[in-house]
Amino acid sequence: MTEWWKQAVVYQIYPRSFMDANGDGIGDIQGIISKLDYLSELGVDILWLSPVYDSPNDDNGYDIRDYQKIMQEFGTMEDFDQLLVQIHERGMRLVMDLVVNHTSDEHQWFSEHPEYYIWGDQPNNWRSFFSGSAWEYDNSRQQYYLHLFSRKQPDLNWENETVRNEVYKMMRWWLDKGVDGFRMDVINMISKDQNFPDGAQGDGTPHFLNGPRVHEFLQEMNREVLADYDIVTVGEMPGATTEDAKLYTGKSRKELNMIFTFEHMNLDQGPTEKWDLQPLRLTDLKKNLEKWQLALYEDGWNSLYWNNHDQPRIVSRFGNDGQYRKESAKMLATCLHFLHGTPYIYQGEELGMTNVAFSSIDDYRDIETLNMYNEKRAQGVPHEQLMRAIYLKGRDNARTPMQWDETPNAGFTTGKPWISVNPNYRDIHAQQRHEQDSVFSYYRQLIALRKQLPVITEGKFELLHRDDEEIFAYVRNSADEMLTVYCNFSETPRELPVPEGRVLIGNYPAQKIQEMVLLRPYETVCFYEKDER
Numbered sequence: 001m002t003e004w005w006k007q008a009v010v011y012q013i014y015p016r017s018f019m020d021a022n023g024d025g026i027g028d029i030q031g032i033i034s035k036l037d038y039l040s041e042l043g044v045d046i047l048w049l050s051p052v053y054d055s056p057n058d059d060n061g062y063d064i065r066d067y068q069k070i071m072q073e074f075g076t077m078e079d080f081d082q083l084l085v086q087i088h089e090r091g092m093r094l095v096m097d098l099v100v101n102h103t104s105d106e107h108q109w110f111s112e113h114p115e116y117y118i119w120g121d122q123p124n125n126w127r128s129f130f131s132g133s134a135w136e137y138d139n140s141r142q143q144y145y146l147h148l149f150s151r152k153q154p155d156l157n158w159e160n161e162t163v164r165n166e167v168y169k170m171m172r173w174w175l176d177k178g179v180d181g182f183r184m185d186v187i188n189m190i191s192k193d194q195n196f197p198d199g200a201q202g203d204g205t206p207h208f209l210n211g212p213r214v215h216e217f218l219q220e221m222n223r224e225v226l227a228d229y230d231i232v233t234v235g236e237m238p239g240a241t242t243e244d245a246k247l248y249t250g251k252s253r254k255e256l257n258m259i260f261t262f263e264h265m266n267l268d269q270g271p272t273e274k275w276d277l278q279p280l281r282l283t284d285l286k287k288n289l290e291k292w293q294l295a296l297y298e299d300g301w302n303s304l305y306w307n308n309h310d311q312p313r314i315v316s317r318f319g320n321d322g323q324y325r326k327e328s329a330k331m332l333a334t335c336l337h338f339l340h341g342t343p344y345i346y347q348g349e350e351l352g353m354t355n356v357a358f359s360s361i362d363d364y365r366d367i368e369t370l371n372m373y374n375e376k377r378a379q380g381v382p383h384e385q386l387m388r389a390i391y392l393k394g395r396d397n398a399r400t401p402m403q404w405d406e407t408p409n410a411g412f413t414t415g416k417p418w419i420s421v422n423p424n425y426r427d428i429h430a431q432q433r434h435e436q437d438s439v440f441s442y443y444r445q446l447i448a449l450r451k452q453l454p455v456i457t458e459g460k461f462e463l464l465h466r467d468d469e470e471i472f473a474y475v476r477n478s479a480d481e482m483l484t485v486y487c488n489f490s491e492t493p494r495e496l497p498v499p500e501g502r503v504l505i506g507n508y509p510a511q512k513i514q515e516m517v518l519l520r521p522y523e524t525v526c527f528y529e530k531d532e533r
């Protein structure tokens with residue numbers, strides 16, 4: 001099978017916030033269908049859909065009640081089938097979200113097959129990712145069940161072979177329908193240390209991240225399901241190191257194609273948790289990305305991302321969402337898309353959409369944010385301090401509706417949106433994509449270049465100016481091509497030596513290059529050379 005996904009660019013859709021076709025304020029499948037031409041225009045190859053399955057929406061669909069039914073608010077299975085056909089007709093592929101570390105507590109399995117879940121007579125001290133204990137007492141059973149996420153997301157017991165076989169059966173059902181792969185939610189959490197030891201300060205992660213049988217389970221899944229299909233797989237893996245990644249994605253291992261690392265996303269937080277804020281040091285980011293670039297060059301494969309439905313908007317996070325919004329959005333895109341690996345774009349990133357700051361906590365919807373807020377308020381942490389953290393890190397930053405145009409509610413819905421739109425939608429929206437200097441048209445160029453220049457897919461990475469706190473510069477080299485990428489992560493103008501080759505792409509009007517390359521605030525400029533001998 002060809003490794004077609006190595007040259008692909010993935011676009012993630014968060015259906016609830018993408019496009020509402022029926023005016024109920026919630027995005028839906030017909031809404032997505034109505035925007036497929038927009039996605040073709042951008043040039044992406046694969047669409048990854050966050051969960052569209054039947055769900056009580058405690059965690060916006062990451063709590064699945066029925067794996068083989070479409071969420072009512074999103075439409076029907078007929079709508080889904082139509083979506084799949086239309087995606088394929090446009091030459092794109094569809095990746096589904098596979099959430100099998102846990103189900104909803106409203107899944108039939110939970111009442112009919114309690115043995116599919118994890119029970120204990122006494123809870124250990126593990127904390128849930130969504131605050132509080134990871135164990136919930138069940139009256140009828142008089143035992144506690146484990147839920148690493150909300151109490152409505154009980155963890156499946158992967159030690160139970162029947163559970164695994166049920167999951168494989170369900171996966172085959174979707175693949176037989178024609179979907180082109182899976183993004184696997186927290187898939188490195190499926191194997192728990194069966195002694196369930198307490199964790200230091202309630203942190204259970206050492207006992208279930210990359211747990212004792214995870215590779216065995218993934219190899220089994222590969223044998224039983226994945227190997228029979230020409231698909232792409234990406235595992236979401238908090239706490240996976242480069243060494244883990246080699247095991248998960250190495251060719252001979254027969255597990256997954258790539259994983260999502262969290263390491264580069266955790267550099268602007270303190271040691272305890274994501275709400276513990278800390279400014280990013282560019283040298284940390286460079287060293288970290290370099291490590292991943294080198295580790296997975298010969299074997300295995302990287303996924304490349306700045307954004308998804310769990311992360312704040314990158315232009316507000318590592319860029320400048322005020323005066324230099326467009327420049328920094330394009331610079332960050334360049335820096336990421338020219339690395340070795342498969343790039344992921346999260347809806348709205350291609351417009352340079354920003355974080356949001358709602359004044360009231362009542363405007364927030366995300367269970368992680370709300371649970372954290374309530375828990376810490378009860379402990380006496382001041383409201384202002386919590387709101388500051390939410391503005392910078394909350395997941396709802398990514399979940400405000402897609403900004404399609406400047407009409408009310410950004411053209412996302414004719415009804416009342418389930419979460420408010422970002423008030424800046426009149427200044428940032430998709431109709432601007434036709435403007436020559438739009439962020440959208442820049443993303444389009446980056447995607448098109450990947451199709452034209454093999455060095456972007458294949459070249460070896462080498463970091464330049466390692467200790468510079470403002471400049472991220474690197475080279476990609478293959479036998480006959482060389483790509484040099486210069487990115488200024490600051491407002492300070494800087495000068496760098498002129499590399500070989502011609503200017504390939506940049507985010508400022510062309511400069512006349514003489515002795516040095518001038519990098520203006522958040523400027524990126526890339527040079528390309530091909531050896532024609």
Ligand code: NOJ
Pocket residue numbers: 059062063099149185186236309310
């Ligand atoms: C990771 C998903 O990306 C996130 O949105 C979700 O809350 C958790 N896994 C639990 O499924």
